[in-house]
Amino acid sequence: MDSSRLSSDSLEGDGHLGASSLGLSNTNPVRNGFNSGGYERLNVDGDGGDDDVTSPERGHAHVSPESTTNSLGVFPGRLTGGSAAFDAPGASEVTSLDSTSHLLDSSRGPETPDGTSAKPTASSRPGLHRIIRKRVWPWSRRSAAASSPSPAPGAADDGSTQAPSDRDPEQGDDGVDEETFRKIYSEPPTYCSSRENPSRKRNKVITAVAIYALVMSGTWLVLACKKQRWGYLVSSTGKLTPATATTLATGIAKSIELSSVAAFTWCVGQELTRRAYRKSRGLTLAEIGMRDWVKEPGAWFQNWDRLRVGGRTVWTPLTCVMILATVGATLYTAASDAMVSPKLRFDKWTPRVLRGPVATSYGNVKYAKRECPSMFGGTAGAADPSADDACINVEFSGQSYRNLLAYMETWTARFDNATQGTRELAARPAGTSLLRNNVTLEGAWIETQHSNITASYLKYGRIVNNVTMALPHPGVYAAATSPVNRIMQPDALSGIGQYSIRAGVVSPAINVMCVGASRDELAPLVYTTWPGSKSVRSGIGHQEIPVEEKLWVNDVPSRTAADGKPYYYNSTVLDDIFLWGPEHSRYPPVFSTGRPEQYPYDYNFISNSTVFDSTGIYTIAKHPDMVNYTICEARSWVSPACSTHFDVSGTAGWKMKAHCEDKGDGDAYHHSDDKKEWALPSRDWKHVGTSWQLSMDMNGGQRNSNASNSRILTKTALRTPDLVPYQPSLAEVFAVYLGSTLVISAIDTPYKHWWAYDITDNILQVKTLEGFNATVRSQEYTSGYSQTWQAVVWFPVLGLVVGLNLLSFSYMVCHKHTITDFTETENLFALAINSPPSSQFKGSCGGGPKKRNFVVPWKVAYAPTANHYFFQEASDMPFKGRYSKAGRKAGGDVVEKELDAYRRLSKNRMWS
Template structure:
């Protein structure tokens, strides 16, 4: 029994003028054979013929004509592109829709739905309206109404219902007039037993509603081109310019390695602190990295998207699309590695790998090469200014410089002298103790061969408790005892010790010279100075003499000497005023001649008077003489218990031009000042580098130093042998007296020990003294002082944009490659192409385009876990339907050429019902997992 439905087709009359609805994916096809000027012919479509052939081949009998024409549901009626409507002259519902105003909308009344329920029921879907349908219907209705043709058919689309149960298992075909779908899709419908799991599962009807019908409503709202005035292009171009300029600046800075001086310092008065400078550099480097990644990912997207549009190109593969993830997520190289073997060997793939490595290490490279860090610069030649207040060894200035709270109001007579005695005593004994400590290690080792003066330990002195002054032995030629013995036939111990000029410390720390101090560099800064200044020196000349040879110099051996006995048996001593018996100095009075006049340069030949002593000291004792008129020396007479001879020592001091002063100051290890002497290659010695005209002047022994030394020997009671006090200092010194004409490699000599003991006087006499060999000022002691300039070679630590270790130069490659890639991307964006295109590698764009593209057998089976390696290399291109104004993905070549499964296999052309049947659900586990996931809760 036939039942009329709203969708039953009436036979078109000769006067009817039906219209055609095109497919969204293809232009109108075969409309010429249906619509003519005067008649209409209805013929079975190609799809109908193919459907009939497939059913015949599968063994199903063709449906009877009398049963299928009217009684079969519309889904099995082979529909053409149009249908006749109701009686002529009656306005159909579709015509009413076409005549509606624009704001009312126009939607098809029903949606294609496959139902598994009652065959007599029709499932109504939500009506949908597209811009394309509205324009098409409006244009067609206007054409048809102008010709006064018959009304349009009853509906825009064929309604598709459920097949009768008798034919439920029959395979049937459905054909859509789509140019992009060339093969019929074979739909296999099977009955599935109901299950409690079906509530969470997607049944056949739902799956068919999602996948059986191509998207007909995607009418592109905008063109794929992104214009230059668009916000996207402006931002991308700005990021590219920023990244290029800043990466170029970073690369140049890493090469130039600028030094920031006081611009970056921990001093509160400085503009930028080191931590702030490092933070700023790291922040800028991070912005360069982020902008570089953004621009390069956009560059990849532009290249791949444009290639996807080019028909002659090979298309774009999923492996190539994943390259953008390498840069954004470098870890994806390990987690999603399937596409790497296919994408990496390409030119774009290799470039992407390089960009990935550069992006990963750019901030690290910036920290190693650009972030400010303390580093030594090169040696530079400049002048420093030092404050000078007095001549060398000026005793009055030295006394005033001694720090004591006792002023003239408390002790006008001896306040300064008492302070100076404490200073001398403390510093001198400290220096001697340090010196003996070095020798103790040598003596205990018993393996020393240091028998030449230049190789033996030197004296050290502490300046301001934070700087160590290291002396140097000079004039080592005359200091050879063997050579002296060959000349004078006696044991002679002659040494000269030069100390560095302590005024360098004051000049280096003077703000006038603008040298960054360690406290300005977070307490860890350093600098080195080689100054062309004079060095104070002390000479100690000791000679072993017999008692008879000393008789002209010992008062108790003089004729008519006034003596008295001592506590020591057979020892005589001059009376208290014995010095009154010594002849006063006159023009021709040089006192007695001795066998050692040429050794000590006494007598008329040298215009120098010898000393006179009150008595002979007993063993392990010393006596001194500092009262020789117009003398520049002090004398010490000592007696060792190991030899029969007495030892007479002369001590003098002067400033020498043979040295340079080297000052190294560190915020961690403190300061060190060294005297670097008698080095012919030293360009910073006073002789070579000062440029003064007094470099050739002979050294003049300082008379003032003799006055300092007098106070110095009183502070330590070096004259204790007069009372036979057996002082410890005298016993130590006399144990160092040479017994034979050679230096003991395991012990210091007495001359060496005395020089070290007296080194404190050199430091005290040099503070605030001149840096030159000659005194050129009228006043010997200037309260305010004057600044003297002197030449130095110096290198300083400053915060510098540079690498510290040599191996860190490898980061030049990272900085350089980022700059080159930025330049290439900038040129591509600004000049190579006019504007941009929509980036279909962006997730949102890729999702929209893929969702509105026809299904493909090339990715069959990948909906769960994702594509495999073989599917990663399937090329795709972007196709376009001008009729529907629709973009979509399609395969760029035959998948079978790439080793993919045949698209004509059972699973490739099945509708999906077979895969969802209970028999094909290997799927029980997959479904359980899906059910568990779909029923779980989300927290973020």
């Protein structure tokens, strides 16, 4: 169209900008009225003709905007390409991007009252775009329908064009958006009458979510604080495997996180919306954004500048809580994994009373034979009574040789490694044994105050090698593996579990005392040296043996004298050492082999275990390089000086150790029993020792068998009154060799030092359970922290989420009604698009809100006549903070300070 047809007179006369003044057709005058669809109808011709903006006239056929126009009120059939709009200037061109570039051009000077720029431009006349900007587009909160002062004469456009704008032409290439943009704000949106009341009843779903979040987060915190142990529930053989339990815990933690976030953000949205209804406060965009942080913790890093620019304005109690909620939502799953997810770990040492099986007394050889797997059961076993004897002898033989070999390996390794030796018995290696072929039993030397060889030599004038070794009670193994005590075994923990027990039980002990003696000193104990003994030459040197090996005992005098008193046979110089004779009421042993020069022969033993009412077994050994002999006595009892330490590992094996004579050991048996009458040497064990001697051929010296075991043992007899640092003594080796008898004698025996049942043969037909004090530390799949720093870091997170959930639930209880949450994206969009524009957000339509925009307070206003809700400033500036004094309100416009204007303009030179 020809813009020169516009006259300044017509503009002044009209007082407003009409269709005729723009040279448009009079048949469709432009009106400042909203049609029924809320938009004007913009006709854009693509044929080079005039464009018009019209409303349907009364009396004309009504055309529905929804069916004939797009979202901007433009008829799709009439809209042409952008090139046509530029080729044929029309009504829309007066407000095109080129013609409005001066609004962002900081290089232009201020306008004069007649609407022209103080700075010359490419055109000598201001052009219609200036008139339209002054008359139709005032940058204020006032309606566009208000009139503006008439422009000065000569304001009509002569058709000249403005200088090209450097703005992106894709932001509006045909002027349609500009024209529509001006007209849609010319009238209030009377078409938008709210369909629903913003207030409604309490939301039951979100209330249930809040309850779930509160209950489960509280449960999670309790589990973490309690360090809940899951026992067989979470195990390889339980209802939940470890992998399933971990996955389940992670899933529940995630559900707690999501439900907590849902409940909290709902409450925050409600509170912010309620603030928006309160005229004195309102809500800010920064608060809405921080609410999104809770739902999307990653937005923290994307929009962190909201806190930076907000300053004191944003830091309110609510925003502080939202920041804490963001931290809780971000870290809760990690905190749950560290503090609640089941992990295999030890608990603390816990005192307990464990129960284990008891069936017989200590040292009961009859029970040991019955439990031995002889293979010959039923009628076969009854037909061969010696089957049990043979079985237990094999058991003794196998275990004893293994024990001896392991002990020899230990000393050999010490010698080969040049390990510094010691003469202190307590620091020397003790013996080991096996239980059930998979549990290693480690012994300990006890009562070492009686083991000083040098002191004994000074006292008795001879070598006295006296040692006592204790082994752990094998019954602890039975108690530990008994289901009644519910101790998790390694196979229930994928084969990698561990546990430890410190049991306050007695420990079986073996005492061996070996004393050096000459031939004459031993003569009263050797049958073949007695007057009238029946002996013959053995054929080996001058050695003599009884005529009948099994009948020589009939030549031994009776144990009772004629006056009825006990007769203790011959007295010897060894009586005070071995406690024989009438003063000690103990009978000495009698041996059947002897000769004038030596007895027994080199590298051999002779033994005796038939002493009446005796508690020990006896052996005479002959060292090949010594003239004298060594006589040894072995006895056994249960010691109260120890505790049994049982350590089980699925990877390192099973190990049981006797921990003895430690004053700081609160688990030692003597602390568990106030009876101070400790057990004496066992008379029953002597029969176990007799069977052991038979299995080891400890009486082979009668036949000069020169057995390998005898050769090894006799070589360890002491020749000097002191221990050898690099070699064990005979008493030590003998005690280790006898260790198997302690293990077999203690199986299924009481954990105390006495037998409490009066029954035949001291064998219960059905095993009973007896308790004992113990301290237990075991591995189970457990909730809770394993290191101190985890408690410091993660407990606050778990507690924070519980507190937030409690706060959310309390908020729901206190507010019975729900209001529409205008901080939700869809609600915010619906309210914002139906709200008038505001100068508080000027300049933010393209690049989004910046700095001050985040902290401007807004309220939700209501127009009763239109039943319409919309956003309105709660104040023209933030109530507090760095932007609270950034400008003042004058005539509806915000006049910024010079320094703020300079900073704004200097940072936007790229648009100039």
